[in-house]
Amino acid sequence: MSWQCALSVQKANDILGSVKSSVASRVRERILPVCFTLGRPHLEYCIQLWGPQHKKDMNLSEQIQRRAMKIIRGLEHLSYEDRLRELGLFSLEKRRLWGDTIATSST
Numbered sequence: 001m002s003w004q005c006a007l008s009v010q011k012a013n014d015i016l017g018s019v020k021s022s023v024a025s026r027v028r029e030r031i032l033p034v035c036f037t038l039g040r041p042h043l044e045y046c047i048q049l050w051g052p053q054h055k056k057d058m059n060l061s062e063q064i065q066r067r068a069m070k071i072i073r074g075l076e077h078l079s080y081e082d083r084l085r086e087l088g089l090f091s092l093e094k095r096r097l098w099g100d101t102i103a104t105s106s107t
Contacts, residue, residue, distance in 0.1 A: 002054065002056070002057055004045075004046060005045070005046040005054070005057040005060070005061070006057070006060070008042045008043065008045040008046055008061075009042070009043065009057075009060045009061055009064055011042045012039040012040075012042035012043045012061075012064050013064050013067075015038045015039045015042065016035060016039050016064065016067060016068050016071075019031070019034050019035055019038065019039070019071075020071055026071055026072060026073040027072075027073055027074070028072050028073070028074065028075070028087070031071060031072050031073075032072060032087065035068045035071075036068070036089075039064070039068060040065075043061045043064060043065060043092060044092065044095060046061070058092070058093060061092050062091060062092055062093070065091070065092060066080050069083045069084070069087070072087075075087075
């Protein structure tokens with residue numbers, strides 16, 4: 001399972017690099033939809049399979065999300081958690097827990 005997550009994270013990282021080099025404006029309204037429409041699905045690909053034994057995969061995915069949020073102008077001075085709150089997003093770990101809750105409540 002780890003190799004699948006590594007490939008997913010690599011794909012998201014490549015997309016982020018392309019976005020960073022090709023999008024001139026780093027304002028939130030421009031960069032956020034592009035980054036999270038193209039890259040976030042790759043980061044969320046493996047999160048439902050994470051467990052305590054997959055801490056490395058979790059950290060790699062969160063690292064890419066942190067990198068994506070650092071390129072948004074105006075949020076550089078905030079911590080990762082504050083950036084998430086400001087943008088109305090969740091960490092990937094919280095996203096996984098939310099998905100688990102939905103899955104268990106629908107059964």
